[in-house]
Amino acid sequence: MRLANRPNKCSPDTLCYREVCESREAGKTLMSSSEQTPAGAPAGHARLLQVAAYWPALLTALLSSSLVLGLAWSHDQERQASERARVLGEVLNLRERVEALGRATFTPTANLVAMIELDGAISEARFTALATQAQLLLPHMRSIGAAPDDVLRFIYPLDGNQALLNLDLRQLPEQYSQIEKARRLGQAQLSGPLALRQGGMGLIQRSPVFIPQGDKPARYWGSVSLVADLKAFVEASGLSQQADLHLALYELQTPPVEAAPEQLLPGPLIWAQDGQSQPATLPAGSINLALDLPGARWLLSASPMQTSHALPSWVSLEMGVGMLASLGLSGLVALLVYRRRQLQQRNQALSTQLRDGQRIQAELEEAQLRFRSLTAMATDWVWEQDEDLRFTFISRIAEEATQVPSPTILGHKRWESPSLLPGTDWASHIAMLERHESFRDFEYAQLTPEGGVRHISISGAPVFDKDRRFCGYRGIGRNITEAKLAEQALRDSQTALSNALDRLQAVLDAAMEFAIVATDLQGRITLFNLGAERMLGYEQVELLGRPVTVLHLPAELAQHAEHLSAEQGQDLQGFEALVATARHQGSESRNWTFVRKDGSQLEVSLVLSSVRDPAGHDMGFLGIARDISQQRQAERALVTLNAELEQRVARRTHELSDALQHLRSAQDDLLRSEKMAALGSLVAGVAHELNTPLGNCLTTASTLDERMRELRRSFEGGQMRRSELERFLDDGRTACGILLSSMGTANELVAHFKQVSVDQTSAQRRVFELSDVVADVLSVLRPRLRKSTVRTLEDIQLPRPIDGYPGPLGQLITNLLMNALLHAFPEPLDPDKEAQICLRAWPMDELHFGFSVSDNGQGMRAEVRRRAFDPFFTTKMGRGGTGLGLNIVYNISTGILGGQVELKSEPGQGAEFIFRLPYVAPAATPAQAHAQAHAPAPLLPPPQPRLS
Structure with missing residues (x-):
């Protein structure tokens, strides 16, 4: 049974009808008392007895x-109550519009703060893009700026604000406070109003930016500010209309927690519709509401423009008719007519009350x-409880949302349900109900x-009820399971993305020697890692957005441009000359002279690569x-020393020493090229593999943002349907x-790349699984x-892990795979x-296991197979081969890994490299292991390997 139908109870649905009934009873009582008064009044008043002929008229007139x-x-x-209700409705609507406009106006600062906290910095291009979009969406926004270290480095729009660029805000005490x-x-x-340099008054919001540092306290980066035009803001909110x-708008002084509207204390005046000055107190009878804006x-x-009169109007139709009737009924000679007219008036009043x-x-x-129709169509359900807090009514939608029939709920208290899950503070909620207080958005979970x-x-x-007796509770409920799951999924995805970016940044920062x-x-420079800061003396913020040519020696760059222009037959200058070869060939390795921040010069070996998107376009x-x-x-000193020695030795040894020196120099250059190519391949792999999942995330996030904007527009326009919400x-x-x-894919790829980069740049000994090294x-x-369309098959079946050096072993596998891709298969x-x-x-015995890398390619001739492990021997000299790949494989397998290697190959039958390796590699110090893993190839060929 609904609460409204219970006997001796009350509800808003029945209150108006009871008031009508009570007004009828009051009318009857008044009429009966008026009929009895003429009979009893003359007995108590001597003077009225003397004027007996006039007392009925006087009494009737009164x-x-x-x-x-x-x-x-x-x-x-x-009329006053109706006017106040109308004003309250308009003010509530205005409050929602002002709060919504405030959140929309200062959303760009929140987005900018989140972007800086995520990336640790922001480029001018990204700042301008965000500010331009915000300017298009928010015409009342005057400007937006970012001040790293409280120095205004970025501001948009720049026109009219050039004087503020690079302004140290600490020089402005009022604003810096x-x-x-x-x-x-x-x-x-958020503060204001303040006079703007371009004219008018404005509002300014300042948001601090703190960069997370892991377990350490967040580092203060600077602040982000947004200036909005006060007049345009007021017009957009509808206040001026x-x-x-x-x-009037005031700053709100801090009120009590449960302050009533009449207890709200106004602060300084922000805006007044008619330009009025700051009043001492709020106008009497005004409606005052608190606004929550960002900051x-x-x-x-x-208050209404026209205040209600304290007394009724004397020129109204009802007043005139009543006064005329009073004068007409006052005559002693028309007593009978007066009484008849009085009866007619009473009958007319009763008829009017009956119709009302x-x-x-x-x-x-x-x-x-x-009301019933709305509750049946709404996604939220309506519930009612009696004075004992037991359910007396619950709408039908609740059965569909909770899958619990109404008969099992009615007559019970909410916290008596056996399906409730722990974790809800029911004691505080029950205490609030016992105090008869309202509550909003109380959440609990059910099984x-x-x-x-x-x-x-x-x-x-x-x-x-009308006597202020507590009758129970009435409210609404909704199922927020999907929203909870979506919030958790979004938090998990954001955490995964942040971790992936942190790991990628860690990979770049770990390369301190590069x-x-x-x-x-x-x-223009977009990335400048810690190794570059350490090598060149610049900080990243100093070079972001500047041309990369500032790092090069101008004369050397001009000489290279002149040589390249003559070679290619076109005029190439500056940056175009620097990247011309990498743009056409994909990468280039060359020695350059860099200029440090202090002006000193530095010789470097630079590998320059072109970064392309999945479609092959340069990025x-x-x-x-x-x-x-x-x-x-050292090379120059060694050359000088060799020159001095060559002058002392015999002429016959001069040619041999010179040839040996050239051979060693060529060998060092080849090894250096191999290492730089491997590092370039690693970085290119990171960029290529992470581009797809990160691109998917960006596309998905932008699509989801657009769908949220569409839903917001439908909601604010009052046109949102259930089907739109479900979609x-x-x-x-x-x-x-x-x-x-996508985040899972990115996380897995970063883990693989990080492991490979750590293992191949250090020969540290550890226990590992061979399958993990192969997978990395x-x-x-x-x-x-993927580009070569060669299929790789894996069959790794070892009963135990390996105690050895995963870095050299990974380099061995990499060299074999690259050798097969380069030599084993014909083109096309x-x-x-x-x-x-x-x-x-496969396992061989308790101490050793076998490992092989084979292909089904074109195989090797006998003379090629015999010289396969010789240094500098290659069948594709000048076409990508250096002749050191298989020689390094031989040195690693027989040296640091302590094993043996055998090569089997016949023309047309492919090739197979078979290794016999120990589960526990021979002991060696870290320095010896690193030297063996990165040792140059010997000048003499190794013996033809055979497995024992």
């Missing part, structure tokens, strides 16, 4: 005048029908019949530089799935393998035969 005045006063009170307050509180601060209201709390005060009662009852029935978890959010308010610099297609360039100054100095939830679930999948190598070579590939490379591992 009663009728009082009745007319009372009715006029009642009508005036109803606001920045210090925002930094101290750790949240945005309310011609029938006095409106501030305001007070909106409103019927009209009110019809309106109540219509309102109840409309579903399928074993899942259902999250529910409820809001309610107490119900009292300067890694990335540029866009115009030569920028990546340079990896290694300091070879000491090496070059949005489906799209959100799909987007979260794509984000989770294949992940790094995946772009090359035979379409009728699938090219395959097989990696196998």
